[in-house]
Amino acid sequence: MLRYKYFLIFIIFSLNVSIVANGLMMPTEENYPKDFLRNTVTNVTVNIHGLIAETFVYQEFKNEWYDSTDAVFSFPLPPDARATEFVYWYNDKAYTAVLKVKEQATNPGTGEGGVAALVNKYIGRNGIKIFLKGIKAGQVQKTELRYISVCEYYEGKVTYKFPLNTQDFVQHTLDNLEFKINVNSNSKIYSSDIPTHNNFSTLMSTENELKLHLVESKSYLNKDFEFNYEIDPIEMGVDFYSVAGDTTDGHFALFVRPQISASSDSVHAKRIIFLLSNNSSMFGYKLKQSVSAIKYSLDQLSDKDIFNVVVYNYGLNKWKSSPVAATAENIQSAKSFLEGTPTTSGAYLQTAIVDALGQVPDGNFNNLIYIFTDGRASINPKTIETSNKYFTGIFPVGIGDDLYRAQLEMTAALNYGFVTYIGDNDNLYEKVTRLFSLTGKPLLKEVAVEIGQANVNSIMPTKYPSTYAGSMSYITGRYKNPGNSGLAIAGKNINGMTAYNFNLEFSDNMSTNKFAAPLWAKMMIDALEWEIEIYGESPDKKQQLIDISLTYNIRCRYTAYIADYETPATTSVDESTNKMLLIPDSYISGNYPNPFNPTTKIRIFINTSDMAKIKMLRIYNSLGQLVAVIDITNLSSGWQEIEFNGKDMFGNNLSSGVYFVQLLMDNNHMNTVRMNLVK
DSSP states (O other): OOOEEEOOOOOOOOOOOOOOOOOEEEEOOTTOSSSSOEEEEEEEEEEEETTEEEEEEEEEEEOOSSSOEEEEEEEOOOTTOEEEEEEEEETTEEEEOEEEESOOOOOTTOSSSHHHHHHHHHHOTTOEEEEEEEEOTTOEEEEEEEEEEEOEEETTEEEEEEOOOOTTTOOSOEEEEEEEEEEEOSSOOOEEEOTTOOOEEEEEEOSSEEEEEEEEEEEOOOSOEEEEEEOOOOSOEEEEEEEOOSSSOEEEEEEEEOOSOOOGGGSOOEEEEEEEEOBGGGTTHHHHHHHHHHHHHHHTOOTTOEEEEEEESSSEEESSSSOEEOOHHHHHHHHHHHTTOOOBSOOOHHHHHHHHHHTOOOSSSEEEEEEEEOSOSOOOHHHHHHHOOSOOEEEEEEESSSOOHHHHHHHHHHTTOOOEEEOTTSOHHHHHHHHHHHTSOEEEEEEEEEEOTTOEEEEESOOOOOEETTOOEEEEEEESOOEEEEEEEEEEETTEEEEEEEEEEEOOOSSSSTTHHHHHHHHHHHHHHHHHHHHOOOHHHHHHHHHHHHHHTOOOTTEEEEOOSOSBOOOOOOGGGTOOOSSOOOEEEEEESSSBSSOEEEEEEEOGGGTTTEEEEEEEETTSOEEEEEEOTTOOSEEEEEEEOSBOTTSOBOOSEEEEEEEEETTOOEEEEEEEEOO
16 A cells, blocks of 8 residues: 655756856965966766766866965856765875865955956855865865766756856866766666767767766866767656665655657646746846747647736736637737837736736646746745645746846745746747747646655655656655555546556665765755745754754755865775776876877876886777787876877887777776877
């Protein structure tokens, strides 16, 4: 018997905020000759489990001055990410930053203007700042940041982004830029790509697993990094991950993925109300693009749908008093109503939302409200929730970079929706057309999820909206009882009530799927911070937030990572398990130029602890035949470059083709990259 019933929220993973995300090291010494220490190395390892991404960012910053300096490390996490660990090096020893109840470090010179103010804006509300001391003249400061996030998903395509474009701050090239992408998918992988960077290698590709490698020497950070892979669900399915606790409950993450496509006769008719702000801050591009996006959405309505358009400011200007049929005549009339919409003062968003909910008298349709707003109006998400009687999905479109994000996100979370953010430099029309596609094919409405024998609790989020073809939703939670448990996803399709049944295995293993725990904690912290920001701080809420933050080592508004130079780093996991070593292994990062003719430089990193193990570089042709050997036993630790002259071991010139260079160590650790010889 299924004993527990929960309502959840629908997440589309379409937050695509224009933000950069590479770390900066800002010196505190006033006489330092540059604004930042030189970033020489950025190595990123990404482990993707379905849609959950664990990102490890290892960086090296060089003090180019004649004297020592302290510095503040700043990193702008993506809006939906949370940092879970920070490691730094001092005197060649790795330490873990300690999370404490304390404010974050401030960048030196923070004020009304100047570089520090630009960095603060660059870091944003979700970034981290950590004070590091005593970086000696000529010394390299090493850091590694780990964070967790959820990938975007759209009609079978999973997208991971690392916004790398830091050219506003970093004008020099990096000595080494590297990405390692490791994917484990429960669904069959049909294709993958790194569209932003072409010079990557596929190290492994199976139906459910991918390993990709990208390395660039002398790389400019002038474009973002994007990776994607595609799956093709043809029916309702789930991805499930769980990890047992030691002295506490276990944690789980459940992803629900419906089919990508759906015929028009299998989806619910929609009742849609468009709310458009014409506040003065929407003047020009924002208002024009919003109108164009609504017009596009109107053209996508079917003859089964009904709709209305409301322009709001200090009052409401309704096209119709209530939704009407989506006939060609009505659509054209609504477009004419939108033409030439002027800007004015006032933004009574809550009045507009409550009025729109009043235009929803029943649950005969799949009900949706799209809100086009600059996000600066005050609203009460809980009041709006009480007015929502018929499972209406509320989907705010926040336009601009200065928004009341907590209000928009909590309103969407309590009302079966999600927020789409449109930055000042984003294409509003493109993002809204995608939003409409994501919510345009409702398969199930009034959805409920039931979990059986695992004794689950603390489910996050707390509501579940309609199920849309081509989208994906997820929940996280805790469980007391490992073992097999039933799962039922029930709702109304066009023929009435239906249910999909699955079996879940709640793990008793504490070492696999560890990412499920910080994902749950991240969502709990998000919800508590919304509550505090909107409704004010209370001692109980503050303490609850701090307790979760410290327990899971995830920073919140009251905590900060502190470099105490006392707590040693302890994490050290072999890469074969898809976990990046905090202190990186010795490895080949690549060669340049590549392709080459006739010579190239092979760049390798040698860990101090591997000095006695390093043996040689071996070079093979595409048939797997050994063609050259290079002795590297005399090299010192750190980054090294070895020139390869394009000749075999007998001194003969090699022919054009693909070659593989392999680093061999006496512990049988091997690392291989591909080179192209072109004549």
